[in-house]
Amino acid sequence: MKSTAFLPLALFVLGLASSTVTANDDLENIWAVLIAGSNGWYNYRHQSDVAHAYHLLLKHGVQADRIITFMYDDIANNPQNPYPGKIFNHPNGSDVYAGVKIDYRGENVNSETFLNVxxxxxxxxxxxxxxxxxxxxxxxxxxxxxxxxxGTDILGMPEGLLSKKDLDGALAYMYEKDLYDKLLFYLEACESGSMFDGLRNDKRIYAITAALYNESSWATFCENPLDLPCLGDEFSVNWIQDSEINDILKESVGHQVDDVVTSTKKSHVCQFGDNTIREEPVADYQGKAEVTKPTPDANSIVAFRAEVLDTAVDSRQVPLIMAERALRKLNASPSQIATRMHNYVSKRADLTDFVSDIVHAVIPRRPLARTVMLKKPARITALDCHDAVIKAFDRDCAPFDRNPYAFALSSVFANLCEVVRDPTPILDQFAVKCVAGPKFTDVL
Structure with missing residues (x-):
């Protein structure tokens, strides 16, 4: 049965929800940065989320020349896309790719460029x-x-990583240089709660993350009649839907966040920083145009949220699900699929064992080494060590962009740095074990 839950959102993206933008300086005091920090067909949802967010802001009156967008741009015209030139964020939604102005694509989607922005x-x-x-x-x-x-204190990029140290430094610089009045940051990623730990409430920044420091965020619309990868992420589609169906000139940031906390069931949405921003209208950050929207239908909202939950998948498992789906499309036999999937799982075990060997070489005490391997740290204090170690591991041993499972092991290096504080013994192990260059690829 075809769902109608997305009808108000589809109308919105198509432009059938009308908006009025007047010549008013108040409409021009918003800047936005939108970034999908991944590439590859199986990561379809990240660019889909960002493209949809672009249209949301534009429709609400944020000026196009004040929206800076990062998308690798390898999805819309990907050879695997059965809808060339189009991207969808919902099974019954409209194309969200058309009209998106991308500022940084391909190799320019990286931490250096983002931090410069x-x-x-x-x-x-x-x-x-x-x-x-x-x-x-x-x-x-x-x-x-x-x-x-x-992962723990890191975010992905198509190549390289963005660390908590990187982001902390950029936000501190922005504050010191008066580059904003107030800043609202929405972050969709596994273990994203780790990125804003310690954010002070006097910096005029309010950060919302899709998940706690120790849990995955979840992809959604993973089973869809379009025969596409997961189309969106649970936290992301929830906040976007909230903005599309409500009058954001009247809705407060706090109301939106509370609504998203309630509707996001698979992970725990977290809040950091300046809570006074909760009292301000969502429009102060997502656009102040007067937008005429269809009256929200309670049944459609309930149906939309049920669909989000029913099609949700732990983001850590999406690469494996996509790999299995690809094998089925190739008409692989059940035994071939089982063998290939066993190999993928074995690769995860091999990478885990490799990291475990490094831990035990640095920390001979087995009980402590076991804790380092298993614990998800609530707070990281050795940021310099962690920054150096995690980037070296990405560069020399297991590039995260080619080994998405490595994100699940990032907490190990955070723990290791908390114990030894000095990155040298860890880097020495990398120099020995990864002397010939990266040892791992396709660890899904």
Whole structure:
């Protein structure tokens, strides 16, 4: 049976929900940065989320020249896409790719370029994409939405990583240089709660994460009649839907966040920083145009949320599910599928054993080494050590962009740094065990 739950959202993206934008400086005091920090067909949902968010902001009156968008842009025209040139964020939704202005694509989607955008470093981004960076001042609000993979104190990129140290430094710089009045940050990633631990409430930043520091976020619309990968993420589609069906000129940020906390069932949405931002209208960050919308239908909202839950998958398992689905499309026999899937699971075990060997080499005491392997740290204090170690592991041993399961092991290196504090003995192990370059690939 075809669902109608997404009808108000489809109308919105198609432009059938009308908006009125007047010549008012108040409409122009918002800047936004939208980033999908992944690539690859199985990561379809991250670019889908961001493309949809772009249309949401534009429709609500955020000026196009104040929205800076990062998308690798390998989905819409991917050879595997049965709908060339189109991307969907819901099974019954409209195309969200058309009309999206992408500032940074391909190899320019990386941590350096992203940090330059936040820090208004136009010189650093010269010759990259459009080169656009934030032009915000102490008089303007900034909205940042990031959708990607994550682990303990790290976020993914198509190549390399963004660490908590990186992000902390950029946000501190923005504060010191008066690059915003207030900043609202929505983060979709596994273990995303680890990225904002310790965020002070006097920095005028309110950060919302899809998950706790020790849990996965969840993909959704993974079973869909379009025969596409997971179309969205639970937290992301929930906040976008909330903005699309409600009058965000009247709805407070706190009301939206509370609604998303309630509707996101598979993970625990977390809040950090300046709670006074909760009292402000969502429109102050997502657009102040007057938008005429269909009256929200309670039954449609219930149906939409049920569909999100019914088709949700732990993000850590999406690569394996996509691999199995690809084998079925190739008409592989049940035994062939079983063999291939066993190999993928074995690769996960091999990478885990490799990391365990490093831990035991650095920490001879077995009980402590076991704790390091198994514990999910609530707080990281050895940020310098962790930053150096996790980036070296990505570069020299198991690149995260080619080994998504490595994100699940990022907590091990955080724990190891908490014990030894000095990255040297860990880096020495990498130098020995990864002397010939990266040892792992396709650890899904």
């Amino acid at each position: 936040l820090k208004a470093n136009a010189t650093g981004n010269a010759g990259k994409g459009t080169g656009r960076v934030l032009g915000s001042t102490r008089k303007e609000h900034v909205f940042v939405y990031y959708s990607d993979h994550g």
